Amino acid sequence: MKLHDCGLFLLPLCLVGGAFAQEAGQTExxxxxxxxxxxxxTGDGPLAEFLTVAPADLTQIAAHNDGVFPLLQVIQTIDGRSGTRGHGGPMPVWGARFKQDLSGEIGAYASEIVTRGRILALAEYVETLQSQ
Structure with a gap:
């Protein structure tokens, strides 16, 4: 991703190196x-059997979108604050959780920037999981 390709939502991770973003995304x-x-x-995590809605197979996102990874849609699904739901059920609203963890420490504005960076790193990592 080039810096000029970044919108305000994506800016925090565009400003750091790709290797850092990859590692941060994998950690998230x-x-x-x-x-x-x-x-x-693939949806086979240790808690999957206890959920009422089966977790999505994240390796098939691009395959279900004519071979194109829908980065913005994935970002919105992970964030969850816009009402977008990932797989038809109660996936956690990670945007709110990430921001809540930081708001008391660094303030609302800075925590929003960090939250967006975490979500972008996570979405970009999910892109690396795609089946070929």
Whole structure:
């Protein structure tokens, strides 16, 4: 991704190196997503059997979109604050959770910037999980 391709939502991670963003995204995935979606993203996480809505197979997102990874849609699904729902059910609203964790420490504006960066890193990591 080039800096000029970044909107305001994407700016925080565009300002840092790609390797850092990849590592940050993988860490976010491991901490927030793998328990339901599994380490490989196929929906086989240790909590999957206890959920009323099966976790999506994240490796098939591009395949279900004519081979194109819908980055903005994935960002909105992860964020969840706009009312977008990922797989028809109660996926956590990560945008609100990430921001709440930080608001008391760094303030509302700065926590929003960090939250958007975390979500972008996570979405870009999910893109690397796509089946070829």
């Amino acid at each position: 995935y491991t901490n927030a997503c793998a328990t339901c979606h599994g380490e490989s993203g």
